[in-house]
Amino acid sequence: MRIATYNINGIKARLLRLLEWLGETTPDVVCLQELKSQDEGFPAADIEAAGYQAIWHGQKSFNGVAILSRAGLDLHETQRGLPGDPEDAQSRYLEAAVNGVIVGCLYLPNGNPQPGPKFDYKLAWMERLAARGEALLACEAPVILAGDWNVIPTTTHDDTFSVRAMADDALMQPESQAAFRRILAQGWIDAIRTFQPSGPAYTFWDYQAGAWARDAGFRIDHLLASPVAADRLVRAGIDRAYRGREKASDHVPVWVELR
């Protein structure tokens, strides 16, 4: 079973690119982030015509997450919204079981500018995610936590084109990295790094300043596998070339394959 995550930066603006990628790579399960659409605007009919069923959690203008799975797989929602704060109205978390594999689809807050309330929200959200992660690890089922984590895991060229350029960014602050490490320390495996332990493995390139052309990217889209899922991990990859297409998202798809 191949499970992918893709921050598409607007599902309406990106629909043709999304359908193209689905057709070309035929993932079994897809976690989408940044729908930037209300529930009513989700292109369910187009997704279905492409051979996928879907659940989605939208929001006007911002955020929004969805989980797609190939028609015929057993998909059912297990959680809508990240637990732990009834005041939080942002649509950033959706979770489902697909043929027995639990898939958490997350869009972690950016947190810029830091310091400030947005950074505080990011760190608080990561605490809530850690709590959810702990609960999921208590399940017997394999679990994949996939999404746009908005965290550059290490302060190295492996994860960012420029340590200096990102030094003050919320994505690379010690607090963000520590929170990410705390989640990993629960027992999760960073799937991409299992197959590519070192060297640049970027998943995002800014639209500005010719970032793609000069490979000025960073690694912020991650799939974390629970120990049970990690035992079944046979491959992981980054669909880098899609960044070069017309009207591309600023993120590219990242995926794992489970035996």
Next chain:
DNA sequence: ATGCCTCGCACAGCGAGA
């Protein structure tokens, strides 16, 4: 030091992204 580019909203230019 700032903007660079893109999207959504809504119809002009701004907030947000990262």
